[in-house]
Amino acid sequence: MGTKTVSDYSMLDHATQSDPYEFYALLHEECPVYHMPETGFYMVTKYEDMRRVLKDTDIFTSDVRRTVGLQGDGNTNIYQEILADRGWSHVQTLQRTDPPEHTRYRKLLDRVFTAKRVRGMLPYIEDVTNELIDGWIDDGEVEFISKFAMPQPGIIIAEQLGLDRSQVGTFKKWADAMLATAIKPLTEAQIRATAEIELEAQHFFAKVFEDRRTNPTDDLMSGFVHAHGDDEEPLTMHELQNLMHQLITGGFETTQSALAHSMWLLLRHPELQTRLRDDPSLIKNFVEEALRFESPVQGLSRMTTQDVDIGGITIPANSMVVVRYGAANRDPDKFECPHQFDLDRKNAGAHIAFGMGAHFCVGAMLARQEMISAVTHIVRRMENIRLAKEMSDPVHDTSLFFLPIREMYLAFDKIT
Numbered sequence: 001m002g003t004k005t006v007s008d009y010s011m012l013d014h015a016t017q018s019d020p021y022e023f024y025a026l027l028h029e030e031c032p033v034y035h036m037p038e039t040g041f042y043m044v045t046k047y048e049d050m051r052r053v054l055k056d057t058d059i060f061t062s063d064v065r066r067t068v069g070l071q072g073d074g075n076t077n078i079y080q081e082i083l084a085d086r087g088w089s090h091v092q093t094l095q096r097t098d099p100p101e102h103t104r105y106r107k108l109l110d111r112v113f114t115a116k117r118v119r120g121m122l123p124y125i126e127d128v129t130n131e132l133i134d135g136w137i138d139d140g141e142v143e144f145i146s147k148f149a150m151p152q153p154g155i156i157i158a159e160q161l162g163l164d165r166s167q168v169g170t171f172k173k174w175a176d177a178m179l180a181t182a183i184k185p186l187t188e189a190q191i192r193a194t195a196e197i198e199l200e201a202q203h204f205f206a207k208v209f210e211d212r213r214t215n216p217t218d219d220l221m222s223g224f225v226h227a228h229g230d231d232e233e234p235l236t237m238h239e240l241q242n243l244m245h246q247l248i249t250g251g252f253e254t255t256q257s258a259l260a261h262s263m264w265l266l267l268r269h270p271e272l273q274t275r276l277r278d279d280p281s282l283i284k285n286f287v288e289e290a291l292r293f294e295s296p297v298q299g300l301s302r303m304t305t306q307d308v309d310i311g312g313i314t315i316p317a318n319s320m321v322v323v324r325y326g327a328a329n330r331d332p333d334k335f336e337c338p339h340q341f342d343l344d345r346k347n348a349g350a351h352i353a354f355g356m357g358a359h360f361c362v363g364a365m366l367a368r369q370e371m372i373s374a375v376t377h378i379v380r381r382m383e384n385i386r387l388a389k390e391m392s393d394p395v396h397d398t399s400l401f402f403l404p405i406r407e408m409y410l411a412f413d414k415i416t
Contacts, residue, residue: 133377155168299322304316
């Protein structure tokens with residue numbers, strides 16, 4: 001069998017999505033800006049090229065509503081018509097706007113997602129983490145995704161929003177639906193079913209927002225309703241719905257994936273379990289290197305407002321550009337031996353798993369703390385963590401932009 005070339009891979013192929021790193025290495029060498037033949041998207045893979053794209057919001061806009069992405073005109077229109085008819089159609093807010101419009105939303109959100117608030121949450125995050133572990137540690141085995149990686153960040157974001165933790169499974173269903181159209185092409189029937197699930201979420205959130213307008217509390221949903229200053233217009237229900245769309249998807253999928261991949265790294269490198277247990281000061285760098293090595297958001301999209309040259313390739317105006325964080329974080333020009341997990345890597349924190357520039361992830365500090373607390377208590381409370389069942393093949397569910405691990409059955413010894 002001969003050596004593979006770029007043309008042997010497709011980012012729409014499930015196996016490539018699940019393990020894209022050989023493809024990334026080929027692209028770095030042969031085609032750093034890759035024109036995806038299946039979609040017409042341009043995929044940027046090099047670290048410095050990505051810095052340019054992410055920082056130049058004039059040429060690389062986050063407002064991609066003029067493109068139809070993976071679903072085509074027909075399905076995109078059907079989805080939006082269903083929301084517009086019986087709920088709230090998508091409007092561009094935080095993630096899909098550029099400065100100065102983006103600055104308004106970011107300022108409102110930053111008033112709610114403060115560093116002080118996250119620091120104050122530490123005892124609560126520790127409690128949620130240990131309560132979940134308490135639920136299964138005496139069993140000696142666990143399905144890690146459903147019993148920890150999903151509910152830990154899910155409970156935290158739900159309760160911070162002012163929602164009931166007992167409904168975390170419902171919130172996860174909503175988050176999955178909200179992400180579905182960006183993950184893979186869907187049939188018309190799937191589009192309609194997915195829109196119905198998002199409508200369910202929208203009407204639930206609308207009732208909560210209306211209640212918070214007249215009965216303010218100290219949760220995040222109340223904060224969004226009342227975040228405007230005296231000289232500012234309050235957010236409309238369309239805007240509030242879109243912010244919830246972004247926060248609930250980010251609060252579930254991305255941190256769940258980061259936690260799952262952190263555990264997978266501990267399984268593939270069992271010596272790290274002992275090192276982290278013996279020296280907890282290493283956990284922070286472990287988290288940063290895990291985010292670099294297995295970026296939970298492998299890519300996001302931008303659109304060009306004019307013809308532009310990146311890496312010697314001319315990208316025409318109105319083209320979809322995929323900023324491939326997972327590839328940039330494996331760029332050998334930025335990270336030495338990038339395909340090697342190195343707990344002692346000096347520049348692990350230079351990764352761009354949370355993006356950069358104006359759209360740097362607003363929840364990055366919370367996600368980091370959730371990961372640090374999780375790893376700290378897992379290695380403190382259990383040892384000899386190992387697979388109880390082989391991982392599926394492919395390991396991940398299909399997704400163009402994310403790395404969702406399907407399942408992870410663990411066995412372990414409880415530390416007494």
